[in-house]
Amino acid sequence: MTQENQNPSPEQENSAADPVASEAASAEPVTKTPEQEIAELNQKIGELQDNFLRAKAEGENIRRRAVEDIAKAHKFAIESFAEHLVPVTDSLYAALSTDAGDAKAFKEGLEITLKQLLSAFEKGLMTEINPTIGDKFDPYHHQAIASVPSAQESNTVVSVLQRGYTVADRVLRPALVTVSAPK
Numbered sequence: 001m002t003q004e005n006q007n008p009s010p011e012q013e014n015s016a017a018d019p020v021a022s023e024a025a026s027a028e029p030v031t032k033t034p035e036q037e038i039a040e041l042n043q044k045i046g047e048l049q050d051n052f053l054r055a056k057a058e059g060e061n062i063r064r065r066a067v068e069d070i071a072k073a074h075k076f077a078i079e080s081f082a083e084h085l086v087p088v089t090d091s092l093y094a095a096l097s098t099d100a101g102d103a104k105a106f107k108e109g110l111e112i113t114l115k116q117l118l119s120a121f122e123k124g125l126m127t128e129i130n131p132t133i134g135d136k137f138d139p140y141h142h143q144a145i146a147s148v149p150s151a152q153e154s155n156t157v158v159s160v161l162q163r164g165y166t167v168a169d170r171v172l173r174p175a176l177v178t179v180s181a182p183k
Helices: 010-027 034-076 079-097 103-123
Strands: 126-129 142-148 157-162 164-167 170-173 175-180
Touching (some): 142 157
Parallel strands (some): 142 175
Antiparallel strands (some): 157 175, 164 170
16 A cells, blocks of 8 residues: 555545534534523514504504595595586576576476486486386385375375485485375
C-alpha cells in the first residue's frame, strides 16, 4: 500500500467527521428557556387578539353600512314612482289654471291626465283591480260590502263601488264590491 491510501488527507478526515457532527447537532433540540417560551406565546396571543379586534371591527362596519343602506332604501323606495307622478301633477295644475268654460275640452284634458296617471301606475308596477259584473267573488282581490238578491249565480260581483289596486302582485287595496246573495 502506498502512503496516500494509508493516511487519509485532512479533507477526507473533515468529510468523515462532518456527518457525525451534523447528526449530533440535529439530534439535540434547541432548548429554550421558559422566559423565551412565555415571550413567544405572549407575542402570539397579542397577534391573535389584534386579528380578533380587527375582524370584530370589520364586522361592525359591515353591519352599520347594511343598516344605513336599508334605511336609505326605505327612505327613497318611492322615488322612482314619484318621478312618474310629477307629470300628472303638472297636467292637473295646468288644467286648474285655465279658465276654459268648455266642459268638453275640460273632460278631454281630464281623460288625458287619467291616461298619464295610469301610465305612471303601470311604470310603478301598480295595477288596477276592476272586476266586471258577473265575475266570481275573489276574497284575495275583492272586499264584499253587501250581499244583495240577484238573478246572477251566488257569490258573483253585482256592482263595483270602488276599484282596488295591487303593487307588484301585492294587494294595496281590494276592490269594494257588492255580491249576489245565495238563493
